[in-house]
Amino acid sequence: MSFVLGLTGGIGMGKSTAAAMFVERGHPVWDADAAVHRLYAPGGAAVAPVGQAFPGSVVDGAIDRAVLKAALMIDPTGLKTLETIVHPLVRQDxxxxxxxxxxxxxxxxxxxxxxxxxxxxxxxxxxxxSTDEATRRARVLARAGMTDETLDLILSRQLVDQDRRARADWIIPSHSLDAAAAAVDSICLDILSRRPHA
Structure with a gap:
């Protein structure tokens, strides 16, 4: 039976890089964000129900994220409605x-x-x-269209890094690729050296 490893981290912490390292070592990775993209793409299971709940959000057979985002900003109950539709589909995926x-x-x-x-x-x-705050902000603010205000809004919706670290079984430091790779190798070795979970 597989060991199910949850991988998480706040914006700009280097989670995508760490995920790629697990893939390179032969361990399959499921990406929650990619699953949502599939659900919103043409033929995706979320297109019809989201389109019904948010008229005008389907463009060329797919969910137009900009239109959907605008609709959510107008409707205070919209996010709950969207989560009710999308979360079960993500769980199925x-x-x-x-x-x-x-x-x-x-x-x-x-x-x-x-x-x-x-x-x-x-x-x-x-x-x-995880990495230090200065590195994280520099990474995120280098992204096209990102501002301090937008970043602060995103961070306000996420658990603070200290709390995440306190609850983790393992921490992958991402200040350098070598440090992250060493941590990923150590985690894989640790898991594989254990008896399979019942």
């Missing part, structure tokens, strides 16, 4: 991934809001990707 990779010794679930949504209850262990 995740369950399908776990079934498809049931023989893998380690499967990684990359979930940005893992602790915020209570998803750690479904994990066998959690690794948190």
């Amino acid at each position: 995740r369950a399908a991934f776990l079934r498809e990779n049931a023989r893998a010794p380690i499967v990684v679930l990359d979930i940005p809001l893992l602790y915020e949504t209570g998803a750690e209850a479904q994990m066998d262990g959690v690794a948190v990707v």
Whole structure:
């Protein structure tokens, strides 16, 4: 039976880089954000119900994120409505991934809001990707269209890094690629050296 490893970290912490390192080592990774993109794409399971709940949000057979974002800003109950539609579909996508990779010794679930949504209850262990605040802000502010105000708004919706680190089974320091790679190797070794979970 697979060891289900939750992978999380705040914006700019280097989580995508760490996820890629697990893939390079042969461990399948499920990406929550990518799952939402699939659900919103043409033919995606969320297109029809989201389009019905938010008229005008379907453009060329897919959910137009800009239109949806504008609708959510107008409607204070919109986010709850959207979550009611999308969260069960994301859970189905995740369950399908776990079934498809049931023989893998380690499967990684990359979930940005893992602790915020209570998803750690479904994990066998959690690794948190982390770096210092100055490095994080520099990384995020280098992204196109990102401002201090937007970053502060995003951070206000996320658990503070100190709390994440306190709850983690493992921490992946991402101040350098070498440090992150060494931590990923150590985590894999630690998990594989244990007896399989019942």
